[in-house]
Amino acid sequence: MTAVKLYPPRPDKVYLFGTCLIDMLYPEAGLDSLRLLEREGIEVIYPQDQTCCGQPAYTSGYHSEAREVARAQLDLFPGPWPIIVPSGSCGGMMRTHYPDLFAGTEDEAKATELASRVFELTEFLVHVCHLTLDDRGAPEKVAMHTSCSARREMGLADTGPALLQRLGHVELVEQERASECCGFGGTFAVRHPEVSGAMVEDKSRALEAAGADHFVTSDCGCLMNIGGRLAHRDSSLKGEHIASYLWRRTS
Amino acid sequence: MNQPVQTFTPQAFHQQAHAALENPQIRANFRKAMDGLMGKRREAFSDWDLETLRQLGANIRLRALSKLPDLLEQLEANCEANGIRVHWAENGEQACAMITEICQQHGASSVIKGKSMVSEEMHLNAHLEQAGIEALESDLGEYLVQLNEQTPSHIIMPAIHLNTDEISDIMHDRTGTERTRDVDAMTAAARAQLRERFMAADVGVSGVNFAVAETGTLCLVENEGNGRMTTTAPPVHIAVTGIEKVVEHLADVAPLYALLTRSATGQHVTTYFNMISSPRKAGEHDGPKEVHLVLVDSGRSRIYQDDELLDTLRCIRCGACMNHCPVYTRVGGHTYGTTYPGPIGAILMPHLMGLEATKDLPSASSLCGACGEVCPVKIPIPDLLVRLRREAVGDGVGNVPGAGVKRSRKEVAAWKSWQWLATHPNAWRGASLIAGSFRGLAPSHLGPWTEYRTAPKPAKSSLHTLIKRHRKEQDS
Numbered sequence: 105m106t107a108v109k110l111y112p113p114r115p116d117k118v119y120l121f122g123t124c125l126i127d128m129l130y131p132e133a134g135l136d137s138l139r140l141l142e143r144e145g146i147e148v149i150y151p152q153d154q155t156c157c158g159q160p161a162y163t164s165g166y167h168s169e170a171r172e173v174a175r176a177q178l179d180l181f182p183g184p185w186p187i188i189v190p191s192g193s194c195g196g197m198m199r200t201h202y203p204d205l206f207a208g209t210e211d212e213a214k215a216t217e218l219a220s221r222v223f224e225l226t227e228f229l230v231h232v233c234h235l236t237l238d239d240r241g242a243p244e245k246v247a248m249h250t251s252c253s254a255r256r257e258m259g260l261a262d263t264g265p266a267l268l269q270r271l272g273h274v275e276l277v278e279q280e281r282a283s284e285c286c287g288f289g290g291t292f293a294v295r296h297p298e299v300s301g302a303m304v305e306d307k308s309r310a311l312e313a314a315g316a317d318h319f320v321t322s323d324c325g326c327l328m329n330i331g332g333r334l335a336h337r338d339s340s341l342k343g344e345h346i347a348s349y350l351w352r353r354t355s
Numbered sequence: 356m357n358q359p360v361q362t363f364t365p366q367a368f369h370q371q372a373h374a375a376l377e378n379p380q381i382r383a384n385f386r387k388a389m390d391g392l393m394g395k396r397r398e399a400f401s402d403w404d405l406e407t408l409r410q411l412g413a414n415i416r417l418r419a420l421s422k423l424p425d426l427l428e429q430l431e432a433n434c435e436a437n438g439i440r441v442h443w444a445e446n447g448e449q450a451c452a453m454i455t456e457i458c459q460q461h462g463a464s465s466v467i468k469g470k471s472m473v474s475e476e477m478h479l480n481a482h483l484e485q486a487g488i489e490a491l492e493s494d495l496g497e498y499l500v501q502l503n504e505q506t507p508s509h510i511i512m513p514a515i516h517l518n519t520d521e522i523s524d525i526m527h528d529r530t531g532t533e534r535t536r537d538v539d540a541m542t543a544a545a546r547a548q549l550r551e552r553f554m555a556a557d558v559g560v561s562g563v564n565f566a567v568a569e570t571g572t573l574c575l576v577e578n579e580g581n582g583r584m585t586t587t588a589p590p591v592h593i594a595v596t597g598i599e600k601v602v603e604h605l606a607d608v609a610p611l612y613a614l615l616t617r618s619a620t621g622q623h624v625t626t627y628f629n630m631i632s633s634p635r636k637a638g639e640h641d642g643p644k645e646v647h648l649v650l651v652d653s654g655r656s657r658i659y660q661d662d663e664l665l666d667t668l669r670c671i672r673c674g675a676c677m678n679h680c681p682v683y684t685r686v687g688g689h690t691y692g693t694t695y696p697g698p699i700g701a702i703l704m705p706h707l708m709g710l711e712a713t714k715d716l717p718s719a720s721s722l723c724g725a726c727g728e729v730c731p732v733k734i735p736i737p738d739l740l741v742r743l744r745r746e747a748v749g750d751g752v753g754n755v756p757g758a759g760v761k762r763s764r765k766e767v768a769a770w771k772s773w774q775w776l777a778t779h780p781n782a783w784r785g786a787s788l789i790a791g792s793f794r795g796l797a798p799s800h801l802g803p804w805t806e807y808r809t810a811p812k813p814a815k816s817s818l819h820t821l822i823k824r825h826r827k828e829q830d831s
């Protein structure tokens with residue numbers, strides 16, 4: 105859905121927008137994102153005043169609340185450097201919806217400019233860093249669940265799997281109906297718990313059936329949902345954010 | 356038997372979803388059917404530049420909508436010039452009354468129907484029955500649904516919720532057909548049963564896929580020949596459609612048709628494509644003596660007033676959004692309790708029925724975007740779902756009937772608190788510090804979430820803290 109993006113050359117500096125879910129529940133994923141970028145010789149600036157992109161309120165229909173929260177992020181990235189977001193869903197919010205959210209307000213130009221500097225982490229590692237990986241882990245099979253926002257809103261169905269394929273000892277296996285939603289959808293999981301529950305059950309069964317030793321995702325919403333479902337029924341299959349997986353196997 | 360039995364309502368979405376999810380037969384029927392339809396669509400577009408074609412389709416629909424009032428007048432003038440009588444109905448009730456009146460003028464006691472979702476939308480069969488006129492559905496799926504006293508569960512495949520055994524039972528119980536698993540035998544039986552009725556019907560009622568303004572032509576897409584029989588065998592043909600179905604040029608039809616059939620069923624062409632341009636002319640031996648076109652508004656012109664919601668009217672009714680929707684696939688069409696189910700239903704029905712009745716539909720989506728990705732005319736369905744959510748929880752000053760119906764003080768207060776926290780970075784960091792310190796006390800039960808999943812636990816240290824620590828280590 106996204107237009108073809110022309111990627112810039114590798115910068116010296118980037119900003120990291122850690123996302124609220126990573127901040128509070130999966131901070132290691134954020135730190136591992138930072139480590140991966142630093143290892144590429146890129147200075148990573150993490151503005152300490154960042155909180156949330158505003159998406160939860162936006163998709164629930166509370167746009168003025170979402171706008172105020174988004175506005176609080178607009179001034180945190182004043183330099184010309186790319187803003188790296190280790191989440192397709194928050195990245196999609198900032199890249200696609202910020203310009204709409206601020207349309208007609210005095211911050212429209214600022215929001216649009218910021219949106220143009222937003223990159224999802226795997227997108228940045230593949231298309232800008234041209235990352236190479238030296239896999240030090242034991243041979244194993246891994247499955248990837250790409251979030252719907254990364255896949256459809258940001259058009260990044262391939263960047264996550266592309267990184268996994270650069271790990272020499274890892275075999276990427278694909279689950280049945282890989283492109284189908286895991287059923288998270290933010291407040292959808294709470295407003296329609298039974299439908300969401302049926303979706304995440306199907307997704308977790310498909311991941312198990314793929315014969316993966318491990319699954320990774322690039323979005324912590326999906327991770328919380330699928331991982332939570334698997335843990336709920338004491339499955340041995342565990343998941344983690346792709347940044348942590350890549351860092352763990354190559355450090 | 357002909358009355359559409361409304362056992363499903365949008366107000367009962369949650370209960371109906373629960374029942375569907377607990378029904379393994381429904382689950383299996385839809386999963387299998389939707390998997391098949393997705394595969395066929397993919398295959399059908401495999402050697403096409405799909406993005407270019409979708410953009411072309413979107414542009415054709417947008418151009419038609421941008422000139423809608425003019426095109427409707429042009430359509431009317433050209434139809435009338437062709438001998439097709441045009442009627443305007445503000446709502447479904449008016450349309451039903453008009454159709455009933457035309458039937459009564461001809462002393463009709465029986466109507467044969469081709470597939471028409473607009474006629475479902477206005478419960479035409481029930482209205483006709485009240486006037487003592489029997490309406491029989493002739494599309495095979497519609498016929499089965501009618502025999503079973505149900506409503507369609509899909510806009511293209513009305514009986515997709517039924518499997519072979521269930522169909523065999525229905526045919527046996529309602530028509531005395533011998534029980535069989537042989538699909539061809541059942542189809543042949545239905546064909547024989549319907550054949551008589553086409554010949555005996557006083558009036559044929561059909562829908563319209565595309566109404567061409569420049570030529571006054573009504574296009575009808577179908578596979579069974581029942582559309583052609585309906586529109587040619589009885590002495591009177593009444594076509595009924597929503598005002599948004601108009602296209603400007605005859606040349607606009609080809610790309611839309613190519614998109615429609617491939618998106619809907621994965622067919623390159625349908626078995627029948629009818630172009631109806633006039634009643635029987637002098638010297639012709641067949642065709643109806645009268646053709647009527649009933650153009651129904653039913654809330655569409657209200658949608659038309661809003662630049663964003665307007666996109667809803669681009670729809671060409673292919674059903675691809677349902678076929679690809681993970682929610683529709685799980686709960687089936689009846690769960691929505693509306694004439695149009697699935698994603699298109701969730702963005703259209705609030706306008707037709709009001710948000711009060713349909714408030715659970717726009718939220719019944721994970722916003723995964725599969726619908727928008729496959730829509731042949733590029734309707735931004737996820738954006739429209741968000742828009743309707745906004746209308747539902749907003750201050751009630753919206754373009755949608757029932758706006759503000761979901762607004763609750765409690766929820767507004769919760770979002771305002773969240774807003775305060777997320778706009779005060781010190782408080783935000785403090786909150787995650789507290790959450791991390793007391794993570795042992797974090798609840799293991801979080802309402803509906805933990806019925807299916809473990810509860811997420813706050814991390815000991817937030818990312819803010821971890822990065823500060825990381826910097827210190829780097830500096831030392």
